[in-house]
């Protein structure tokens with residue numbers, strides 16, 4: 001199972017997607033519970049993947065060290081903006097399996113939303129951790145300023161990231177003309193990028209573009225149970241106050257509380273939103289995002305627009321399956337090479 005550990009609510013940046021730090025009353029800036037109790041919970045899980053999260057997780061490096069020194073897990077990783085990477089000693093970085101570093105694509109696009117100089121510092125962090133043998137994932141936020149084809153190609157071409165993943169800046173931010181942008185820019189860019197992905201497959205190479213790979217993996221390996229990020233089913237988030245949550249950003253919402261480090265927790269029994277239960281794409285999508293389903297920040301019409309784009313996106317990716325079947329039958333690629341488990345990396349698959 002995936003264990004997302006919030007190390008602090010504090011963040012040293014103020015990106016316009018999330019606005020920076022959590023209020024300390026929801027996510028205290030220091031860890032308030034007994035780490036021994038967390039140890040008992042995590043070590044009872046033989047498949048534990050521990051991912052450090054924040055705020056900016058490296059704003060509390062002591063807690064990361066304490067966990068890595070005392071808790072046994074099969075896999076460690078971090079979701080970070082990269083700017084504070086020097087605060088964690090090298091010997092801990094060497095033990096990390098994966099680092100997800102926030103970067104949105106080209107320098108001007110990244111710095112516009114995350115702050116001047118952030119792109120350069122994120123790349124420096126990626127270079128450093130990659131040199132220590134840590135797998136790197138570019139974790140992008142995609143807005144109206146993004147050209148999805150150019151941003152993803154840019155990040156792949158840098159050679160600093162082993163995988164690329166993106167999330168759309170929808171539902172959390174103010175409503176914007178998402179659908180207009182999606183049909184004029186995003187979906188055409190997706191189709192172009194997917195053609196590049198297929199071209200590489202024809203050469204026997206799997207490009208690690210997570211939103212493609214995750215959907216293809218769901219097709220060949222049975223699909224996701226619940227949302228692909230695993231929220232509340234295959235994944236829990238441990239808040240700094242000790243509450244165990246289904247989703248790491250749902251720090252204010254009662255529905256997300258599954259338990260407490262002191263008392264244990266219960267996973268969700270029925271992870272699917274009602275509106276998704278009859279959807280033909282359920283096995284690939286699982287409801288896209290539990291938080292967005294539960295919290296109606298956008299109007300119903302705008303929410304439906306996101307859903308229409310998600311379906312178009314899934315249709316585009318699944319259109320390649322007949323050819324991928326042939327490539328597997330001809331031995332050009334192996335089915336196992338298309339396997340992807342998002343809970344190993346703490347990604348969401350569906351943008």
Ligand code: SF4
Pocket residue numbers: 275276279280281282285286287288289307310311
């Ligand atoms: S495509 Fe939309 S309706 Fe279908 S499972 Fe995903 S979120 Fe639910």
Ligand code: SF4
Pocket residue numbers: 227229230231246247248249288289290291292348
């Ligand atoms: S995809 Fe949604 S439910 Fe899953 S972790 Fe992200 S915000 Fe939470």
